[in-house]
Amino acid sequence: KTKYTSILDTPDFLRAKQGQKIQSQIIYKLEYNKAKPKGYTTIHDTPMLLHVRKVKDRISDVKYHEEFEKSKGSFTPVVTDPITERVKKNMQDFSDISYRGIQRRVVEMERKRVDQDQENLTVGYKHAKTIELPQQRSSSVATQQTTVSSVPSHPSTAGKTYRAMYDYMAADADEVSFKDGDTIVNVQAIDEGWMYGTVQRTGKTGMLPANYVEAV
Template identity: 45%
Template sequence: MNPLCSRCDKVVYPTEKVNCLDKYWHKGCFSCEVCKMTLNMKNYKGFDKKPYCSQHYPKTSFTIVADTPENLRLKQQSKMQSQVLYKEEFEKSKGKGFSVVADTPEMQRVKKLQDQISNIKYHEEFEKSRMGGDGSPTDAFTSPGFQQPAHSPSYNYDPQPVRSAAAPPPPSSGGKCYRAVYDYAAADEDEVSFADGDLIVDVQQIDEGWMFGRVERTGKQGMLPSNYVQPI
């Protein structure tokens, strides 16, 4: 016995049967729950055992917890418990090999003075390393064994700008002109992708749900759903 279609409740024969989402459908009835665009096994998205297109697939949302007085009380209690635990750990760690020094203005002044002394010593050691024992510079470029490299010929490089000619658009076949009202990503090789607002030219109607046309922005042509565009 042949099953019934989940969309129209009519008998589905094997030649036109689509088995998906634990249900049976006619090929023409397997469409998006919102825009009724005809889908296939490659471009459908299932939610709650219902087919959707990528544009109208239900978006999941996060649950927001209300900031009620009870929640505020629990939050304050958790914060107090954390502070108590921190103080307990701090008291236990006292006297175990390290001490906490307060960052007072006096300690900041001493730290700054130590940094200045370290910087002066660094420059003194650096200058000593650059001078020899007799006070003469020890730069490798002034040593007797150093030879100035021979002068290499210079080359003038004058690159010329390269002009790339854009490929001419395919000739118009006298079809109708439409404008996209949704973004669409191609699911098969014979389909074409476009963005909201793109101009679709040379459009030819194929059946009730699909058309053939060329995207003027990209120059690519192929199959496209008819309910994603509107005539101009």
């Protein structure tokens, strides 16, 4: 076990201790001055020096922001090495393949749409034609019935006499057929294009076209 001996802090001892401390500080300063690079002078941070340093920092910040604003929008050139070129080419090939695939799908969809529109148009036309024909036929029949009903069932014998200029074949049951030169008696005008009379040669009575006969 280590033993310690207590020593009283006598004035002589305290003076010797203080002298050693001062000597140590002197040695430290000497060593520091030797190690310090030449051309530098230690300056205390006075209020004026701190103000100047702060102004310089602000000027540096302003210049930095100016340089940053100028460099906006500029691009940094990249050195193209074989790996970069290969990656770029692969990306371009992938983009081309994707574009061709999308374009092919668009063309296919457009073709199907045109075919569907054409099919719908054909079906609609057939359906409209199927509906239109009976309507036209019924309208024609109704017109004929109205025309026939407007003709008196027993026309007066005081009608005019006409002579056929052409042959005519009856198209409906309420019409009469005749040949060129036939005499048609008891003729009455129904409207601007049709008449009603009796063919003297056959004895049949019915409607006949007005532009096929002439007055006698």
